[in-house]
Amino acid sequence: xxxxxxxxxxxxxxxxxxxxxxxxxxxxxxxxxxxxxxxxxxxxxxxxxxxxxxxxxxxxxxxxxxxxxxxxxxxxxxxxxxxxxxxxxxxxxxxxxxxxxxxxxxxxxxxxxxxxxxxxxxxxxxxxxxxxxxxxxxxxxxxxxxxxxxxxxxxxxxxxxxxx
Amino acid sequence: xxxxxxxxxxxxxxxxxxxxxxxxxxxxxxxxxxxxxxxxxxxxxxxxxxxxxxxxxxxxxxxxxxxxxxxxxxxxxxxxxxxxxxxxxxxxxxxxxxxxxxxxxxxxxxxxxxxxxxxxxxxxxxxxxxxxxxxxxxxxxxxxxxxxxxxxxxxxxxxxxxxxxxxxxxxx
Numbered sequence: 001x002x003x004x005x006x007x008x009x010x011x012x013x014x015x016x017x018x019x020x021x022x023x024x025x026x027x028x029x030x031x032x033x034x035x036x037x038x039x040x041x042x043x044x045x046x047x048x049x050x051x052x053x054x055x056x057x058x059x060x061x062x063x064x065x066x067x068x069x070x071x072x073x074x075x076x077x078x079x080x081x082x083x084x085x086x087x088x089x090x091x092x093x094x095x096x097x098x099x100x101x102x103x104x105x106x107x108x109x110x111x112x113x114x115x116x117x118x119x120x121x122x123x124x125x126x127x128x129x130x131x132x133x134x135x136x137x138x139x140x141x142x143x144x145x146x147x148x149x150x151x152x153x154x155x156x157x158x159x160x161x162x163x164x
Numbered sequence: 165x166x167x168x169x170x171x172x173x174x175x176x177x178x179x180x181x182x183x184x185x186x187x188x189x190x191x192x193x194x195x196x197x198x199x200x201x202x203x204x205x206x207x208x209x210x211x212x213x214x215x216x217x218x219x220x221x222x223x224x225x226x227x228x229x230x231x232x233x234x235x236x237x238x239x240x241x242x243x244x245x246x247x248x249x250x251x252x253x254x255x256x257x258x259x260x261x262x263x264x265x266x267x268x269x270x271x272x273x274x275x276x277x278x279x280x281x282x283x284x285x286x287x288x289x290x291x292x293x294x295x296x297x298x299x300x301x302x303x304x305x306x307x308x309x310x311x312x313x314x315x316x317x318x319x320x321x322x323x324x325x326x327x328x329x330x331x332x333x334x335x336x
Contacts, residue, residue, distance in 0.1 A: 105252025121251040136214045140250040162248055162257065163323030164305070 028152070032108040032116055032145060035152045039063045043089060044100045061086035065146055065155040073159040098127035108145075116152065118143040119160070207232055209253055209331065217310030217320050218258055220289055221245070230256070234333035240264075240306055247331040248308060256331055257321060260287070263299075263307025269324075270298040274313060290314030299324055306330065 022030065042059050061082050070079040079085050102123040110116045124137040144156035183189035204210060209230040213222045222228070222245075230247040240246060240261050247256040263269035268279050274291035276283045294317040301307055301324055309322035 104254040105250070107251065119251045121255045123255055134214070136255075138250060138255040160251075162250060162325055162329055163308075163321060164299070164325075 028110045028116065028147075029108045032110070032118060032152050033106050035063070036103050036106055036118070036120065040101055040103045057086045057089070060089045062151075063154060065148060065153045068155055068157070070157040071159065072157075073161065098129055100125045114147045115155075116145045118145055208335070209247070209256075211247060211256060211258070211334075213258055216315065217312050218245075218260075219310075219312040219314075221260075221287055221311045222258065228258075229335040230332040231335050232332040235330065240327075240330055240333075245334040246308065247334060248325050248329050249331045253331055257308075258334055259308035259310055259322065261306050261308055263301055263324070265301050265303045265305055265327075267307070268298050268300050269307040271296040271317075276309070287311050288313050292316060304328075 026034070039060070042056070042063075045056070064082045064085060066082050067080075068082050068085060070085060072078075079088070102125065104121050104123060106118060106120045108116050108118045119140070119142055122139050122141055124139075125134060126137070127134045140160040140162060142158045142160050143154050144158075145152045146155045147153075209232060211228050211230055213226050213228060214224055216224060242261055242264060244261045245258060246261060247253075247258055249256050262276055262283060262285075263278055270277050271294040273293045273295065276285060288311055291313045292315070294313065296317070299307070304327045305324040306327065307322075307324050310320055312320070
């Protein structure tokens with residue numbers, strides 16, 4: 001093989017090895033990122049069947065700690081507890097089939113005590129079934145996450161306002 | 165004869181796709197992709213506006229670009245339309261700067277007052293009687309609001325934002 005080809009092949013091998021390493025042994029930051037994306041996927045996977053709704057509520061609940069608190073700011077009373085939150089999330093989807101959530105700009109900071117602070121933007125997309133028009137309601141959230149049984153779970157959600 | 169006629173379009177196609185010198189074409193494509201990636205990630209962020217808060221200046225579903233370098237040297241000024249980031253640059257608010265650091269800003273019956281004086285805003289077409297308490301901006305804050313004042317104040321995101329949240333100036 002010629003020298004430039006060898007150099008290119010070596011670079012490709014290094015990149016592949018690095019990607020494999022990241023995939024097989026992800027850091028806590030990557031685990032948090034994947035966990036939150038998995039939550040969004042489960043949240044968006046709507047079902048209208050009775051048993052499916054229960055399963056979905058349990059699945060959504062597995063992303064939170066038992067004592068989760070959701071504080072969306074002034075004017076909205078805080079939501080306490082995993083069961084309350086999972087039930088609300090599960091009931092929301094079947095009524096509004098054209099409602100999806102996207103989590104973007106996820107930035108986790110992991111601490112030594114097994115917790116992490118995460119900032120992210122949630123984009124709630126609604127598509128009108130009548131007109132097809134799409135609207136987005138975006139919110140910045142600050143999450144406190146905790147590693148429980150090897151899995152990262154959300155223990156606190158606080159809305160952050162860009163405006164004072 | 166058949167193989168000869170079949171070979172002509174194949175070589176033409178290859179030449180159109182890969183060029184006369186495939187290696188040089190590959191280098192050009194990689195360079196172009198690199199320049200596009202750098203430009204649209206760090207210099208000019210493409211955005212698609214959604215919502216009516218900037219009417220009539222911007223309609224919903226229009227495409228625009230945010231110049232990330234616009235305030236690298238200078239400071240934001242009154243009247244600039246800027247992108248304000250949330251947790252990151254993927255979702256931004258597009259608003260107009262109406263108040264500068266240190267100023268006092270308030271809405272009285274739908275009219276914007278800066279330091280007690282009504283501000284002339286030719287870009288505003290319709291107004292509702294918005295009333296807000298007076299806000300004194302800190303040295304790092306700018307007051308931003310959309311051009312559409314015909315909507316209820318409760319459905320409009322506006323107020324003082326930190327300088328660090330201003331991503332850049334909207335180009336067009």
